[in-house]
Amino acid sequence: MAADSTYMSASVKSYPFSMSDKSALNKEEIIVKDDELTWDEQWHNFRVWCYNPKYREVCGRDGLGWAKIALFYFVWCMFMAGVFASFVGIFMAIVDKRIPPYRGNSSAIALDTSRPNPGLGFRPQVSVQKTLIKYRSSHRDTWGHRYGWGEYKEQLDQFLAYYTEADVRYQRAIDCDGVSIDKLRPQFYDGKSCRFDINMFRNRQTPCVTQRNFEYNFGRPCVLLKLNKIYDWEPITYQNAAEVPEQFKAIWESEFSDYILVECNGENDVDRDFIFEIEYFSQMNTTRIGGFHRNFFPFVNQDGYRSPLIFVYFKKIETNVLINVECRAYARNIEHNDSLEFKRGSVHFELIVE
Structure with a gap:
C-alpha cells in the first residue's frame, strides 16, 4: 500500500x-x-x-480493562503471599524458637574467633551509635547542646525497673546463693534462672542508687555494666592467683574463683592520669574489683532471665576533660582484642563531666 x-x-x-x-x-x-x-x-x-x-x-484503558488487570495482579499477589506464608509457617514449625540451630564454635559469633567470646554493655547510653556520657553536674535537665544529668538518671531508672517489674516469668527465678553450678545447670535447661537481687545496691548503702541520683549531680557518675548474652556459653573462671592477670595477683581472694572479674581504667596512659579513684559495686564483697557470678551462666533462653549487673563508681575523676574508658571482663575463656573494630571481652565509652 x-x-x-x-x-x-x-x-x-x-x-x-x-x-x-x-x-x-x-x-x-x-x-x-x-x-x-x-x-x-x-x-x-x-x-x-x-x-x-x-x-x-x-x-x-477503559474501566473494564483496568478492572481486568487489577484483578489479575490481585490474584497473583495473593498467590505469592500464600506461597510465602506457607514457607514461613513450615520454617517456624520445624525451627526451635528457644535453641539456636548453630551455637558454640559453629555459631556466627564464633566466625571471627576460635570460640564464642562475650563482650560488655554499659548504661546509660543516649543511643546505640553514641558512647559519650557528657553532662554538667550543676544542671539536671538538658541545657543547650549539652546533656543535663537528669536524662542519664532516668535511663538508669528505666533499665533497673526491668529487674523489679511484676513479671510472672521472673517470679520463677530461684535463689542461687550457696548452690553449686553443677546442681544449677540442670535447672537452667528446665527453664529456671538465678534471681539477681537489685536491692543489694540499696542494702549495701552504695552511692549508685536513684535516691542519690547515682552521684551524677556531684560529678561522680555511676556506670552500669552487663555481660552480653551468648546462648549456652559458660565461663571458665580463674581458680588461683597464679592464673589471673598480673594486676589481680596482689588482691586475689578465694571468692574470686566464682566470678568473671571486671576492671575499668583509662584506655590510654593519658586517660589513666585523669582517673584518680574507681569503686565497684557487685555481688562481690569488695569494691576494688567487680564481678559477675558464674551461677548466672549458661544462658539458655530461660523465661524471666535477668543478667547480673555491676556498678562502676567513678569516685574521683578530672573534670572538663574527655576521658576514654575501657572496661574488661576476665575469665580463662574470654579473649581480648585492642582493635577499634573488634572490642572483644570489653566495652569502650567516654566521659566528660563539666
Missing part, C-alpha cells in the same frame, strides 16, 4: 487527518501518520492518551 499522509493505521482508534485540517487536533482520536509528528500533534496524542472522553479511557 502506498504511503499516504492521510492514511491511518487500522490497529488504533484514528480520525481521518490531513495536514491542512488543523481542526483534527481537537478531535478525540490519536493522530497517526507516516511523517514525523509535530510537537502540537505529540501533545495532542499525549492528552488523548491520558484521558479520552469519547471512549472513556484513562492511559489507554
Whole structure:
C-alpha cells in the first residue's frame, strides 16, 4: 500500500487527518501518520492518551480493562503471599524458637574467633551509635547542646525497673546463693534462672542508687555494666592467683574463683592520669574489683532471665576533660582484642563531666 499522509493505521482508534485540517487536533482520536509528528500533534496524542472522553479511557484503558488487570495482579499477589506464608509457617514449625540451630564454635559469633567470646554493655547510653556520657553536674535537665544529668538518671531508672517489674516469668527465678553450678545447670535447661537481687545496691548503702541520683549531680557518675548474652556459653573462671592477670595477683581472694572479674581504667596512659579513684559495686564483697557470678551462666533462653549487673563508681575523676574508658571482663575463656573494630571481652565509652 502506498504511503499516504492521510492514511491511518487500522490497529488504533484514528480520525481521518490531513495536514491542512488543523481542526483534527481537537478531535478525540490519536493522530497517526507516516511523517514525523509535530510537537502540537505529540501533545495532542499525549492528552488523548491520558484521558479520552469519547471512549472513556484513562492511559489507554477503559474501566473494564483496568478492572481486568487489577484483578489479575490481585490474584497473583495473593498467590505469592500464600506461597510465602506457607514457607514461613513450615520454617517456624520445624525451627526451635528457644535453641539456636548453630551455637558454640559453629555459631556466627564464633566466625571471627576460635570460640564464642562475650563482650560488655554499659548504661546509660543516649543511643546505640553514641558512647559519650557528657553532662554538667550543676544542671539536671538538658541545657543547650549539652546533656543535663537528669536524662542519664532516668535511663538508669528505666533499665533497673526491668529487674523489679511484676513479671510472672521472673517470679520463677530461684535463689542461687550457696548452690553449686553443677546442681544449677540442670535447672537452667528446665527453664529456671538465678534471681539477681537489685536491692543489694540499696542494702549495701552504695552511692549508685536513684535516691542519690547515682552521684551524677556531684560529678561522680555511676556506670552500669552487663555481660552480653551468648546462648549456652559458660565461663571458665580463674581458680588461683597464679592464673589471673598480673594486676589481680596482689588482691586475689578465694571468692574470686566464682566470678568473671571486671576492671575499668583509662584506655590510654593519658586517660589513666585523669582517673584518680574507681569503686565497684557487685555481688562481690569488695569494691576494688567487680564481678559477675558464674551461677548466672549458661544462658539458655530461660523465661524471666535477668543478667547480673555491676556498678562502676567513678569516685574521683578530672573534670572538663574527655576521658576514654575501657572496661574488661576476665575469665580463662574470654579473649581480648585492642582493635577499634573488634572490642572483644570489653566495652569502650567516654566521659566528660563539666
